[in-house]
Amino acid sequence: MKIHFLGAADGVTGSRHLVHTDDRRILLDCGLFQGWKLHRERNWVMPEALRDIDAVVLSHAHLDHSGWLPALVKHGFRGPIYASPATCALAQVLLLDSAHLQEEDARRANRHGYSRHEKALPLYTRADAQRALEQMVALAPGRALKLGRQATLRLAPVGHLLGACSVNLDDGHLALGFSGDVGRSTDLLMPPPQAPRAADVMLVEATYGNRVHPPEDSPQRLAQIIQRTVQRGGSVLMPSFAVGRAQALLLVLQRLKAAGQIPTQLPIFLDSPMAVEATALYRRFGSLLRIPKREVQTLCDGVRLVSNAQQSQRLSAARYPAVVISASGMATGGRVLHHLKAMAPDARHSIVLAGFQVGGTRGARLMAGERELKIHGEMVPVRAEVQQLEGFSGHADREELLAWLRLLPQAPQQTFVVHGEPDATDSLRFALKNQLGWRARVPALGECVSL
Ligand SMILES: [Zn+2]
Structure with missing residues (x-):
């Protein structure tokens, strides 16, 4: 061999x-x-x-x-x-x-x-x-x-x-x-x-x-980030891999809402057609997962699915607090770039990275504390709060x-x-x-x- x-x-x-x-x-x-x-x-x-x-x-x-x-x-x-x-x-x-x-x-x-x-x-x-x-x-x-x-x-x-x-x-x-x-x-x-x-x-x-992953309780940290962002009138942007991470984040957000740890009325947008398709596959292959079938079926309950690019761009301009999950996870492409462009310059918002960020990607630059990102050939200032949740790895x-x-x-x-x-x-x-x-x-x- x-x-x-x-x-x-x-x-x-x-x-x-x-x-x-x-x-x-x-x-x-x-x-x-x-x-x-x-x-x-x-x-x-x-x-x-x-x-x-x-x-x-x-x-x-x-x-x-x-x-x-x-x-x-x-x-x-x-x-x-x-x-x-x-x-x-x-x-x-x-x-x-x-x-x-x-x-x-x-x-x-x-x-x-x-x-x-x-x-x-x-x-x-x-x-x-x-x-x-x-x-x-x-x-x-x-x-x-x-x-x-x-x-x-x-x-x-x-x-x-x-x-x-x-x-x-x-x-x-x-x-x-x-x-x-x-x-x-x-x-x-x-x-x-x-x-x-x-x-x-x-x-x-x-x-x-x-x-060695820290023994932090990531769902609790996410709840705290969401609470303080909402209090200052901002929204939480979560660049996420459409497959796997997005479904894990939906699960945690549903559990936090059910437990009253984040406002039950807080809108959650899933702005990634691929994540929507992948969620359907998680349902289809539900028997391979560790959570009960019932919970797999309710991952998207109350979640607003953004289907077209116009809706997606309007979403960045929304004036009310919300959670936006959008791909790609390392902000290398996809709809999340429009949201980053719109949200990163505003200090009220938060950007939460919940996965491994490969060196050289915008996600890795954000994590390293860079205060400017190049998006679509333009320099965009970063004033939003940037957090990483390693527990979702x-x-x-x-x-x-x-x-x-x-x-x-x-x-x-x-x-x-x-x-x-x-x-x-x-x-x-x-x-x-x-x-x-x-x-x-x-x-x-x-x-x-x-x-
Ligand atoms: Zn992998």
């Missing part, structure tokens, strides 16, 4: 690990690079190593794991893309939206002439995304699938996001385990991650490899990652730490070596190892 590290090797985005078995070349994840321009530019390059692959396996539907699929298909890939049934359903929503954003960005850049290129082109189109979706094949977690002469593929639920799984690929000589993104045992929506299957070689993510922290790895029946011979900024991967590598006595290292981008 050979592993070629083609992404998420020096950051949290662009997850792509190419595995060579005796007779197959299988790509684990096909993620989009996001964040720093240096990373995003990699999206425009088709790596030679990906020219001749047989299959793709997706750990889950987040774009940093799935978002480059339409580009791969555009470059000629026609093989199967295996994923859990819920991941296939979510990918439908996420990939089409991603393609739409790529097309919009190119159109806007051409209209306003702020592309450095002659004519801005989208990275891929909705037609490319549609084609990729047609190549997806659902594989139920726990079922074994033969790939080629000897290899066997299995998925196991790992919390984190609806449909998210860890991957086990056994080529008849060695078993390779890939964590995907590992969820938290205390996640609001997802059950705790299942134990990984025995593996000789392990690839583990390290998004929060250098962090969908990612295991260092201790939770170690606890999950301890569930392996025995220590792997070799562990590779991927999917983290350098500080995080190195910190988890160190913990694996010192606390578990494992052989662990951080691979370099582009490195190819024979096992």
Whole structure:
């Protein structure tokens, strides 16, 4: 077996690990690079190593794991893309939206002439995304699938996001385990991650490899932020991933209202058509969640769903306090940009970030306390209160990652730490070596190892 590290090797985005078995070349994840321009530019390059692959396996539907699929298909890939049934359903929503954003960005850049290129082109189109979706094949977690002469593929639920799984690929000589993104045992929506299957070689993510989540009670903190914002006549803007985070926020807001901890009359707007679609999928796959079916059904009760762009833009100008949930979660695109432009300059408002903010994104800049943001080529002052709620994170922290790895029946011979900024991967590598006595290292981008 050979592993070629083609992404998420020096950051949290662009997850792509190419595995060579005796007779197959299988790509684990096909993620989009996001964040720093240096990373995003990699999206425009088709790596030679990906020219001749047989299959793709997706750990889950987040774009940093799935978002480059339409580009791969555009470059000629026609093989199967295996994923859990819920991941296939979510990918439908996420990939089409991603393609739409790529097309919009190119159109806007051409209209306003702020592309450095002659004519801005989208990275891929909705037609490319549609084609990729047609190549997806659902594989139920726990079922074994033969790939080629000897290899066997299995998925196991790992919390984190609806449909998210860890991957086990056994080529008849060695078993390779890939964590995907590992969820938290205390996640609001997802059950705790299942134990990984025995593996000789392990690839583990390290998004929060250098962090231990504070034991803060995030719903209470959110209630306090909402109360004081409403008191000063402002609104709360929550940039949120449309899938997963938005549903967790809705759940908490419904519970806070029911408990009388925020005004029951306070309007809540869900301004993301993708979040609305994703919420419907959370209902459809309700049996995969940890909350009672009844609560899944009432996530959107009393919530005002904003359907078109005109309503969305009017919303920013509203004079009454409200909570606005809008995508994207790191403010890299989508409708949340209009709200940020309108709300950030006003000190009465609050901006609440409830997810991991990749370096180089507007979300990361806000968190770092920057008082100016560039939006649609314009500088926008930031005077609103900015808060981060780490308790809503969908990612295991260092201790939770170690606890999950301890569930392996025995220590792997070799562990590779991927999917983290350098500080995080190195910190988890160190913990694996010192606390578990494992052989662990951080691979370099582009490195190819024979096992
Ligand atoms: Zn993820």
